[in-house]
Amino acid sequence: MKLLAADLRVLRNLPTTNLGRRTLLSAAIGIGLLAMLTWWFAQAVVTNPQLLARLHRETGGDELRGLLGYGLMACPLVATWLGLALAQRQLFEGQELALWRQAPIASARPAMQVLVRATFLSCCWAAALALPFLSAMLQSRQAPAWAHGLALLTIVGATAPMLATLLAVHIVLVRFFAGRWLRLVFALIGALASVGFSTWLLMTMFARGHERVQDVVAIASLPRQLPWTIDTGAALLAAAARGTIDIQALAGLASWLVITVLVFRVVADLHPRAYERYLTAEPPLWRNHRRWSTSVASTLRKKEFAQVLQQPGALIGFLVFGVLVFALAKEQVMVGGILKVTRVPRDVTHLAVLLTQWFLAVLLVLYAHMGRLVLADSAQWALYACSPASAFAILRGKLTAIFAFMLWPLLLVALTGVWLLDANVTTLAVFVGVALGGTAVAMGVLAVVGTSPALMRPEDSGHTAQGGKNFLGALVLVIAFQLAIVPVSLAIWDQLANEQNHRLLSHGLALQWAPIVVGIALAYGGLMLLLGMWLGSRNLRRLLRAK
Amino acid sequence: MSEPVILTQGLGRQFAGKWAVQDLDLAVMPGEIYGFLGQNGAGKTTTLRLLTGLLQPSAGTLCIDGLDHRTGSRELKQRLGFVPDTPPLYDYLTGRQYVALVASLWNVPRRERDDRSDQLLDRLGLAEHADLLCKGYSHGTRKKIHLVAVLTTAPRVLLLDEPSSGLDPMSNKSLKELLLAESARGTTVFLSTHGLELAEQICHRVGILARGRLRAQGTVAELRHQHAERSLEDVFVAITQAATP
Ligand SMILES: Nc1ncnc2c1ncn2[C@@H]1O[C@H](COP(=O)(O)OP(=O)(O)OP(=O)(O)O)[C@@H](O)[C@H]1O
Ligand SMILES: [Mg+2]
Numbered sequence: 001m002k003l004l005a006a007d008l009r010v011l012r013n014l015p016t017t018n019l020g021r022r023t024l025l026s027a028a029i030g031i032g033l034l035a036m037l038t039w040w041f042a043q044a045v046v047t048n049p050q051l052l053a054r055l056h057r058e059t060g061g062d063e064l065r066g067l068l069g070y071g072l073m074a075c076p077l078v079a080t081w082l083g084l085a086l087a088q089r090q091l092f093e094g095q096e097l098a099l100w101r102q103a104p105i106a107s108a109r110p111a112m113q114v115l116v117r118a119t120f121l122s123c124c125w126a127a128a129l130a131l132p133f134l135s136a137m138l139q140s141r142q143a144p145a146w147a148h149g150l151a152l153l154t155i156v157g158a159t160a161p162m163l164a165t166l167l168a169v170h171i172v173l174v175r176f177f178a179g180r181w182l183r184l185v186f187a188l189i190g191a192l193a194s195v196g197f198s199t200w201l202l203m204t205m206f207a208r209g210h211e212r213v214q215d216v217v218a219i220a221s222l223p224r225q226l227p228w229t230i231d232t233g234a235a236l237l238a239a240a241a242r243g244t245i246d247i248q249a250l251a252g253l254a255s256w257l258v259i260t261v262l263v264f265r266v267v268a269d270l271h272p273r274a275y276e277r278y279l280t281a282e283p284p285l286w287r288n289h290r291r292w293s294t295s296v297a298s299t300l301r302k303k304e305f306a307q308v309l310q311q312p313g314a315l316i317g318f319l320v321f322g323v324l325v326f327a328l329a330k331e332q333v334m335v336g337g338i339l340k341v342t343r344v345p346r347d348v349t350h351l352a353v354l355l356t357q358w359f360l361a362v363l364l365v366l367y368a369h370m371g372r373l374v375l376a377d378s379a380q381w382a383l384y385a386c387s388p389a390s391a392f393a394i395l396r397g398k399l400t401a402i403f404a405f406m407l408w409p410l411l412l413v414a415l416t417g418v419w420l421l422d423a424n425v426t427t428l429a430v431f432v433g434v435a436l437g438g439t440a441v442a443m444g445v446l447a448v449v450g451t452s453p454a455l456m457r458p459e460d461s462g463h464t465a466q467g468g469k470n471f472l473g474a475l476v477l478v479i480a481f482q483l484a485i486v487p488v489s490l491a492i493w494d495q496l497a498n499e500q501n502h503r504l505l506s507h508g509l510a511l512q513w514a515p516i517v518v519g520i521a522l523a524y525g526g527l528m529l530l531l532g533m534w535l536g537s538r539n540l541r542r543l544l545r546a547k
Numbered sequence: 548m549s550e551p552v553i554l555t556q557g558l559g560r561q562f563a564g565k566w567a568v569q570d571l572d573l574a575v576m577p578g579e580i581y582g583f584l585g586q587n588g589a590g591k592t593t594t595l596r597l598l599t600g601l602l603q604p605s606a607g608t609l610c611i612d613g614l615d616h617r618t619g620s621r622e623l624k625q626r627l628g629f630v631p632d633t634p635p636l637y638d639y640l641t642g643r644q645y646v647a648l649v650a651s652l653w654n655v656p657r658r659e660r661d662d663r664s665d666q667l668l669d670r671l672g673l674a675e676h677a678d679l680l681c682k683g684y685s686h687g688t689r690k691k692i693h694l695v696a697v698l699t700t701a702p703r704v705l706l707l708d709e710p711s712s713g714l715d716p717m718s719n720k721s722l723k724e725l726l727l728a729e730s731a732r733g734t735t736v737f738l739s740t741h742g743l744e745l746a747e748q749i750c751h752r753v754g755i756l757a758r759g760r761l762r763a764q765g766t767v768a769e770l771r772h773q774h775a776e777r778s779l780e781d782v783f784v785a786i787t788q789a790a791t792p
Contacts, residue, residue: 293651293657296651296652299652300651302644303640306639306644310639310640311638380635380637382635386599386624387649387653388621388622388623388653389652
């Protein structure tokens with residue numbers, strides 16, 4: 001109870017600090033937005049008589065149960081995501097764990113507290129994604145008010161058991177197999193779960209209406225094939241909508257909840273040993289005897305590489321990004337329309353597709369890499385500020401490393417071109433040329449935005465504050481990058497369109513144009529990069545000055 | 548008589564209208580080890596950050612090794628070494644990589660870097676840790692690795708914020724030897740500490756800071772004599788209590 005009280009106190013204290021208020025606000029906005037989208041969608045479902053009639057037919061009159069089941073489906077997904085993505089950190093890396101272990105409390109208590117926290121967090125998310133939908137369904141049947149309260153219980157019932165199971169599996173695995181391989185596997189699964197969940201969220205929340213309706217039909221027409229917890233919850237709510245309580249379902253749900261928590265309680269006794277094993281199974285040994293050079297720029301470049309290569313999480317991030325780029329290319333996100341154009345030669349469409357995909361991929365990683373300029377080194381900023389190294393050398397070292405990292409999206413997109421589009425060598429060469437120029441533009445923009453004192457000044461404490469400033473930084477970066485790309489794209493497009501008015505854009509003409517386009521892209525990229533480095537090193541000098 | 552290496556006059560710094568350090572007049576001679584004592588929050592770290600040029604003074608002047616501090620010149624930074632109380636290591640670099648990074652920032656040639664850092668790592672018993680990631684280091688090891696990195700740059704003025712906190716007795720002994728050796732080579736050492744023992748053993752002079760002002764300074768013997776107290780601890784207590792309103 002003391003741990004619970006402490007957590008509640010922390011929650012209550014959050015709004016008293018600036019940082020806490022910002023955290024709460026952004027969480028509230030995110031959850032509120034999701035809830036609103038869900039509510040709209042639910043309204044669209046209840047006011048769609050065709051859909052309801054079809055479901056009525058296919059379920060033999062049980063369509064409410066099917067729809068409620070559909071609504072509850074978000075719960076286990078949220079639980080899986082948080083269970084996989086956060087479990088390792090919460091169970092074994094939380095700061096309070098050291099204190100909890102020393103405190104004279106039951107040995108299973110820390111793990112139980114982690115479960116409580118994780119359940120609370122998951123239920124907040126799950127409620128945002130499920131409650132509006134469930135409420136709308138219940139409301140459309142004039143269900144009594146207590147039915148809405150019951151909906152909350154079904155959400156917990158569909159979320160907590162899944163979460164408890166995942167956390168328990170984590171504890172058991174670490175207890176018996178702790179080691180660097182397990183850590184790597186966990187990190188990989190966690191990263192995949194995060195990407196998977198956000199992709200699912202994007203796909204469902206922003207899917208076109210009829211696609212989502214298809215989804216609803218597919219799930220809601222077979223309520224009995226849904227997972228047991230979900231179907232039972234749906235049955236309970238369907239009965240509640242009629243004003244009765246389905247005692248059997250209620251008892252089933254409640255006992256399942258109690259059983260999973262009890263099982264977790266038993267496993268939680270393994271947590272102290274698992275925690276110990278986790279701490280002693282240290283990350284990989286790196287015996288790097290290769291001596292570093294002594295120039296500032298090259299050392300900083302090596303430092304950035306080493307930080308990625310020596311950090312399993314960062315490496316895995318790069319891999320997951322690769323999977324994401326392939327998935328986007330496979331789904332033809334943003335390029336479906338281009339591929340349908342038939343009036344221009346195939347090579348030109350391929351080039352357009354590749355460039356669009358590259359642009360998308362760059363937008364996805366640009367902000368993360370920008371942090372390497374200043375923000376990621378906040379804790380070390382005093383070291384740079386004290387050092388006699390020139391701002392220009394520091395910037396150059398970091399930019400070359402980031403440039404190398406930015407070749408990854410380029411390479412990935414080129415590979416998708418080979419495997420998925422079957423693009424020919426000339427197209428690929430032109431793509432690489434133009435994308436290199438584009439990368440240089442991105443670097444130029446990043447050098448200015450990533451060092452701008454107003455956005456990036458490291459905190460005195462060395463902590464990087466999350467919140468509004470970061471969001472603003474990302475926004476400024478993306479917009480500035482787009483603005484920087486626009487003028488040449490427009491100019492080239494304009495020329496091409498002019499030519500095309502006179503004659504059809506033939507393969508020959510495209511070939512004739514290719515070197516010119518690449519030349520312009522590279523020249524423009526070089527120019528922007530130089531400009532960016534000049535402005536960036538001026539910014540950096542200001543950041544390095546005394547406060 | 549040579550010129551002081553650290554010379555401040557009326558130095559002060561305000562935070563949000565409150566003076567953290569005020570009217571500080573210091574003159575530290577070449578090769579001298581100067582110990583700065585004071586309660587928590589007395590202004591020791593602030594003074595050190597002023598001396599390193601991380602903070603802009605709100606008042607007064609500051610001259611280091613004959614160079615005016617306001618210029619913030621790279622020449623001046625080249626001569627300074629700063630060991631903060633929380634070492635700014637990178638979790639995902641090895642100790643040796645970190646030392647190389649710091650050495651490159653201070654333009655240390657490769658040969659000197661390797662000779663000095665190997666020697667220092669040995670001396671502080673870090674040879675077996677140096678090729679592991681800093682992430683796994685204990686608190687004391689982190690401090691020692693940063694100390695090695697800074698000493699590798701061979702600073703002429705060495706500023707240390709609580710260098711001995713968190714060090715084991717062996718390392719503490721090595722630290723004292725290292726600092727004495729640095730001082731013998733002509734390096735000026737300015738350190739803040741809560742360890743009165745360290746101050747008594749190696750500092751040529753100590754200054755006692757309370758509530759942002761320098762209340763007394765001199766050799767330990769002088770201070771004891773002036774205040775008719777038996778130990779440095781008694782002197783410290785007497786002075787800080789006199790400064791509390
Ligand atoms: N960045 C800052 N912003 C506001 N106030 C500050 C800042 N840095 C220091 N102070 C204030 O200045 C005063 C002196 O702090 P300082 O860190 O110099 O103390 P210290 O002598 O190093 O203490 P300790 O022994 O605990 O390290 C304190 O009252 C502190 O609150
Ligand atoms: Mg301090």
